[in-house]
Amino acid sequence: MANFEVFLGLLPLLLKGALTALEIALCTLLLASAGGVVLAVLLTFSRSRLLHGVIGCFIEWMRNVPALAHLFLIYFGLSYLGINLPAWLAAILGLSLVGSAVLADIFRSGLQSLHVGQHEAGLAVGLGRMQILRCILLPQALRVTLPAFANYVTQLIKDTSIASAIAVPEIMFLARNLVTSTFQTSLIYLAVMCIYAAMIVPIGVGFLRLERHLGSAR
16 A cells, blocks of 8 residues: 555656656657658658768668767767757657658658558649659658557657657656655666556557558558
């Protein structure tokens, strides 16, 4: 009973940290998706070898260097240049850069899986290239890449935990502080695991239902 009362006392603070994690994840998802689409379009339709090389190096660097290193570089490194970013903003920027590289590969594979006739059909009916991209190619590519995109979203929510390394008050940061002050290690981290599951499982189920709906609508 005492442990349950302790749990109820700690729960509001942990939920506040979970909300912060979701806010970081949402902002990161929007920025990473925009960046990923732009990079994927450039890789798919640009004929510039130099541009392909630059984007390819960016993607490989971001995918092969730990996200935590990028957060440290942005948060601590920029401060040496006189640019002092809030910890939450540094976390969003770092995770967005990594996410744009991951999503660029995902979206590029979706665009390249489409038949060339899709583009030619759009030109035949008088659509401009941007209209073809926006109205024909991207919607179909997003449908193809939905499972991989869903995996990225669920992984992103878990990856927000690394923001605790630069003192962002998300759920893992608050949990560590609570463990230090209450010594209820097992209880606190069990609660954290349950909260993460409560955030991620519904999102995964929602994507699964959306995938099935789009599949049945073909």
